[in-house]
Amino acid sequence: MPGWLNCDVSGSEFDVDLAAGRLPFADRSAETVVMQHVVEHLELHGQLIPLLRELHRVCAPDAMLWLSCPDLAKVCAGYTADRGQALKEDRCSRYPDYSLGGAPVQQFVNDLFQARGRHRNLFDFELLTWALGRAGFDLVEQVKEAELLAAHPEFPPRHDDDQSLYVVARRSR
Template identity: 35%
Template sequence: MPDWNWERPDQLGELMDQFTESMARCDKLEPLTVKPPYDRESLRSLGVTGIEFAAWKTDHPGGLGSDLVPLRAGDTVTEPGRLYRVDGERHFAMLDACQPLPFEAGAVDWVYAEHLIEHIPPDAAIDWLREVRRVLVPGGVLRLTTPDLRRYVESYLNEDGFFARHRRRLRAAGVGPPMPERPAFMFNQLFYLYGHRWIYDFEELRHALGQAGFAVVTACGFRQGARQDVAALDRVLRNDETIYVEAVGGASSGV
């Protein structure tokens, strides 16, 4: 992205959208015959036990990857809500987190969403969380990760070196040119870049999850949680800025 400019949010948003669409490709897409709403039995027959949101190709062997952006293979483009086999080994469905999910109640054991909820307006996010709770089996686990507002506030106030380390990490990963070093820029970019709509700390996440009917909400560490196979989906790149939260769904949550 030669025209990348951190200090032009609108232009950067357009470039990131173009980059995202260019990355949403695979070698082979096979549409499956199973029809929505998907129930636990039909998903299990495919080996699917859970859903990873904002992932075209999940690393979980029993995961269904999903994203709002369609996945492409040659002239084949995914259709909303339909299930596909990706490259002969994983499954994908194009899903909109702001719309009802095409699954029966209790269809999956787990749901994972890394750095997604901050992209959804707060009222729509609570509606999505209600849908997630509905499709989870009783006792099923939702794992959410998102940038931690408290981490940014503390670094802005205390000048603890986090901003500098985070800039170096993104630069080493090849994410754009060097970020401006001004503390106010580092704080503002959390709110105004990447399409972010609402930024959370633990209490704000617990509030949203409580509104959605989750009664058991736990703060976790990087790649630590109730289900190690799901926690293992955490990616290293942004773990320095991320808060990890798990919630228990279904009847066992006490709601």
């Protein structure tokens, strides 16, 4: 993203291993952090909560931490409603080349949970709020993608509210 410090494990302008437990940034140095579809790739206790604690350390008071990830509640509701058909159709509308390789539609739910071995967790609002609270974030609000885009219009829209959980967390102290 132009105008942002873009971090990834490799190939970014600032390579950093988010699972390593330590971020190379000064205390209270960030006003805003945006992580879209990252937290689900980290193990809860050994990687994600330590990362969230580090983010709490580097966030200034009243800084905003925007997170999005697949929404466990929406995935379960989608499976119960129609075995995941609407979820799969939503994905196909955004990614026309997406395919289940001939598998029945229920496989889409597995794909959301596993992401071909890349996902470690799915979160609902309660679980993500708990993890953020363990890290010291005391103000957590569920939002829509539109709120992230209104605050930061430079981000490309994902149009994934039907499958994703969006939250904003604040460090108030």
